Amino acid sequence: MAGxxxxxxxxxxxxxHIDAGKTTTTERILYYTGMxxxxxxxxxxxxxxxxxxxxxxxxxxxTSAAVTCSWKNYQINIIDTPGHxxxxxxxxxxxxxxxxxxxxxxxxAGVQPQSETNWxxxxxxxxxxxxxxxxxxxxxxxxFRAVDSLKEKLGIVxxxxxxxxxxxxxxxxxxxxxxxxxxxxxxxxxxxxxxxxPIPAELEExxxxxxxxxxxxxxxxxxxxxxxxxxxxxxxxxxLKRCIKAGTISGAFRPVLCGTAFKNKGVQPLxxxxxxxxxxxxxxxxxxxxxxxxxxxxxxxxIIKADPNAPFAGLAFKIINDKYGTLTFxxxxxxxxxxxxTVLNTTKGHRERIGRMFQMHAxxxxxxxxxxxxxxxxxxxxxDTGTGDTLASPEDxxxxxxxxxxxxxxxxxxEPKTKESIEKMSIGLQKLAGEDPSLxxxxxxxxxxxxxxxxxxLHLEIIIDRLKREYNVEANIGxxxxxxxxxxTRPYTETYTHKKQTGGAGxxxxxxxxxxxxxxxxxxxxxxxxxxxxxxxxxxPAVEKGIKTQSETGVLAGFPTVDFxxxxxxxxYHDVDSSALAFEIASKAAFRDGMKKASPIILxxxxxxxxxxxxxxxxxxxxxxxxxxxxxxxxxSTGSTVIVRAHVPLKEMFGYISDLRSMTKGRASFTMQxxxxxxxxxxxxxxxxxxxA
Amino acid sequence: xxxxxxxxxxxxxxxxxxxxxxxxxxxxxxAGEAIARVVRIRGPVSTGWxxxxxxxxxxxxxxxxxxPTPPEGAGWLAYIGGQVVGRAALPLQAxxxxxxxxxxx
Numbered sequence: 001m002a003g004x005x006x007x008x009x010x011x012x013x014x015x016x017h018i019d020a021g022k023t024t025t026t027e028r029i030l031y032y033t034g035m036x037x038x039x040x041x042x043x044x045x046x047x048x049x050x051x052x053x054x055x056x057x058x059x060x061x062x063t064s065a066a067v068t069c070s071w072k073n074y075q076i077n078i079i080d081t082p083g084h085x086x087x088x089x090x091x092x093x094x095x096x097x098x099x100x101x102x103x104x105x106x107x108x109a110g111v112q113p114q115s116e117t118n119w120x121x122x123x124x125x126x127x128x129x130x131x132x133x134x135x136x137x138x139x140x141x142x143x144f145r146a147v148d149s150l151k152e153k154l155g156i157v158x159x160x161x162x163x164x165x166x167x168x169x170x171x172x173x174x175x176x177x178x179x180x181x182x183x184x185x186x187x188x189x190x191x192x193x194x195x196x197x198p199i200p201a202e203l204e205e206x207x208x209x210x211x212x213x214x215x216x217x218x219x220x221x222x223x224x225x226x227x228x229x230x231x232x233x234x235x236x237x238x239x240l241k242r243c244i245k246a247g248t249i250s251g252a253f254r255p256v257l258c259g260t261a262f263k264n265k266g267v268q269p270l271x272x273x274x275x276x277x278x279x280x281x282x283x284x285x286x287x288x289x290x291x292x293x294x295x296x297x298x299x300x301x302x303i304i305k306a307d308p309n310a311p312f313a314g315l316a317f318k319i320i321n322d323k324y325g326t327l328t329f330x331x332x333x334x335x336x337x338x339x340x341x342t343v344l345n346t347t348k349g350h351r352e353r354i355g356r357m358f359q360m361h362a363x364x365x366x367x368x369x370x371x372x373x374x375x376x377x378x379x380x381x382x383x384d385t386g387t388g389d390t391l392a393s394p395e396d397x398x399x400x401x402x403x404x405x406x407x408x409x410x411x412x413x414x415e416p417k418t419k420e421s422i423e424k425m426s427i428g429l430q431k432l433a434g435e436d437p438s439l440x441x442x443x444x445x446x447x448x449x450x451x452x453x454x455x456x457x458l459h460l461e462i463i464i465d466r467l468k469r470e471y472n473v474e475a476n477i478g479x480x481x482x483x484x485x486x487x488x489t490r491p492y493t494e495t496y497t498h499k500k501q502t503g504g505a506g507x508x509x510x511x512x513x514x515x516x517x518x519x520x521x522x523x524x525x526x527x528x529x530x531x532x533x534x535x536x537x538x539x540x541p542a543v544e545k546g547i548k549t550q551s552e553t554g555v556l557a558g559f560p561t562v563d564f565x566x567x568x569x570x571x572x573y574h575d576v577d578s579s580a581l582a583f584e585i586a587s588k589a590a591f592r593d594g595m596k597k598a599s600p601i602i603l604x605x606x607x608x609x610x611x612x613x614x615x616x617x618x619x620x621x622x623x624x625x626x627x628x629x630x631x632x633x634x635x636x637s638t639g640s641t642v643i644v645r646a647h648v649p650l651k652e653m654f655g656y657i658s659d660l661r662s663m664t665k666g667r668a669s670f671t672m673q674x675x676x677x678x679x680x681x682x683x684x685x686x687x688x689x690x691x692x693a
Numbered sequence: 694x695x696x697x698x699x700x701x702x703x704x705x706x707x708x709x710x711x712x713x714x715x716x717x718x719x720x721x722x723x724a725g726e727a728i729a730r731v732v733r734i735r736g737p738v739s740t741g742w743x744x745x746x747x748x749x750x751x752x753x754x755x756x757x758x759x760x761p762t763p764p765e766g767a768g769w770l771a772y773i774g775g776q777v778v779g780r781a782a783l784p785l786q787a788x789x790x791x792x793x794x795x796x797x798x
Contacts, residue, residue, distance in 0.1 A: 215785065220784055226785070230701040
């Protein structure tokens with residue numbers, strides 16, 4: 001925390017496809033850096049970062065956990081993230097606040113779908129990263145094939161810094177191409193003992209070839225290094241490391257290391273690489289301030305640089321509620337903050353007093369008195385700060401670039417089993433939704449049921465389980481439903497007059513609203529284009545509220561309406577009879593009437609499905625995907641297996657795993673993630689509308 | 694590893710903000726005479742009214758359009774005299790290409 005020079009801090013994440021070894025690698029890191037005195041194992045349910053009961057029971061990571069360790073006098077703040085797509089929000093928000101990342105790729109399968117998704121997320125946030133090819137002890141592991149998959153699937157320039165010595169059960173160490181030496185683990189002492197030795201004779205030629213490629217690639221980013229090479233025929237280790245770091249930060253190439261975390265080989269050089277090649281907070285350009293309303297998202301904007309003496313600026317990226325209250329995780333980008341200081345929540349426009357501050361070590365905490373630029377810490381005592389909010393000094397009230405959250409695709413209804421639980425359930429769900437921006441809550445206006453929308457069946461299952469364990473609420477759960485959406489396909493202008501005279505003060509409001517379709521994933525946008533005070537300024541928020549509230553219940557089948565813009569262009573008011581309520585009612589009615597005339601349609605979520613199947617079942621798998629309205633995107637052979645990729649409507653994927661198992665005698669597996677929303681075919685839309693009627 | 698046979702030095706630099714990037718490396722013999730050049734391929738480049746997919750500097754430092762467009766991954770051209778003797782993704786590879794071509798002469 002405060003005291004460690006900024007250049008000796010690394011804020012990194014560890015991310016990968018499910019089961020590639022993120023948590024296992026993190027456990028080794030904590031052990032070798034002396035933060036833990038034993039190595040926890042995922043399959044034994046005793047790892048440090050998987051501390052939730054559900055994580056330990058299921059052997060998967062659900063929530064990202066922050067831990068801090070020290071290696072060679074550097075402070076490394078690590079966030080271990082989940083691999084399952086249902087918990088992708090955790091990866092999203094972690095990558096947003098990190099300066100670098102380790103991408104773990106499985107040595108047998110190479111790049112898998114979730115690695116690809118996370119890679120694209122890291123691209124979005126420009127996160128420098130290094131790749132660790134793990135599980136080289138496994139049968140079928142192939143370092144070179146895994147490196148090729150980086151090129152093919154991610155389209156990057158992988159830069160091998162190591163070569164494996166042996167493979168599968170004969171994997172004993174690595175050739176370090178930077179220093180041209182072998183590093184061999186001695187076995188025993190949980191991998192803590194290893195030594196350098198000359199490169200084995202049989203690998204010498206291959207090592208020379210890869211070293212030349214390393215020089216060719218790394219030196220190309222630094223003209224001075226090229227000159228050193230021309231002068232001496234080689235470069236110093238320091239020069240080479242400087243070039244690798246520069247290329248890693250710029251993204252010109254991605255360094256690749258290898259090992260097997262489970263068998264305790266390769267982790268210490270990986271830690272060295274974190275220090276050598278991933279950036280400190282001062283090595284990265286800094287964080288951009290958010291675009292002003294109407295400003296081009298891609299335009300050049302002010303950048304906040306890591307400086308402990310600048311005015312404070314930090315981003316709240318995660319909220320946890322536990323028995324001690326609400327913990328708000330903050331990445332500090334600039335300035336210094338002490339317990340008891342007051343900051344401005346510039347996103348919401350109110351002040352927050354900082355109570356206690358903690359450095360987190362998974363579920364354990366250590367109180368600290370001060371945080372400064374580059375730190376990641378948890379604050380207690382913030383009253384109304386949510387994920388993605390900026391905390392800033394009142395002397396420079398910046399708003400930092402916002403976070404993007406994924407779209408939920410599955411709904412379930414949830415009802416408390418007893419009347420006494422109604423309030424408890426409401427509080428519990430509000431808190432859980434506050435922690436998790438990929439979980440949405442709404443009330444079905446027709447049935448009065450609470451609807452939970454999430455990223456997948458597992459995501460919602462965990463939420464319900466947490467509701468039971470943490471908030472003691474037993475609930476009846478409806479069957480998972482596809483999260484359909486409604487939208488419009490053509491513009492329409494609707495005028496609605498709300499007039500009521502019931503004796504006493506009446507109600508009057510007239511609104512003229514233009515409804516226009518937007519591109520996918522644009523949500524609901526509202527614009528006030530009234531000129532000349534036809535609708536007084538104080539009533540505009542009520543019009544917006546009316547539109548947004550009513551959009552939760554679409555006109556076709558009651559699904560939320562998205563991807564449209566409502567522009568208030570005109571209206572009328574009455575000095576006595578107009579009120580905010582009257583304008584809200586008028587805009588709701590304008591929505592209901594206008595939407596029907598703007599050619600509404602129902603949208604369904606379409607998933608990116610990847611099935612890995614043995615050759616002899618490809619025909620069955622493809623035929624079945626076609627029957628499920630799937631569009632086959634590609635088929636790719638890797639040895640005796642084939643990877644089939646298809647876009648399939650989520651509706652058709654319920655229960656797919658058991659069908660796939662019976663079709664392939666349990667030999668195939670699949671993963672899926674949300675891809676896009678598509679219009680629902682007319683016959684199915686009619687069925688759904690008939691049901692909702 | 695074999696030492697380069699020529700003495701290579703920076704040639705022209707890209708103008709613009711930030712650290713200038715070298716567009717050209719010049720290989721000289723022991724007498725200091727320029728024998729070979731490797732030149733960065735840039736593109737697409739827009740002149741405001743026309744777009745060029747790939748351009749490079751010629752001997753006189755004029756920007757010339759490359760036709761046909763070099764294949765993807767070819768980032769540098771190796772010249773001996775005024776003749777292109779090869780292409781490579783990276784400058785050091787292009788240097789080796791130029792020196793190999795010299796050796797073959």
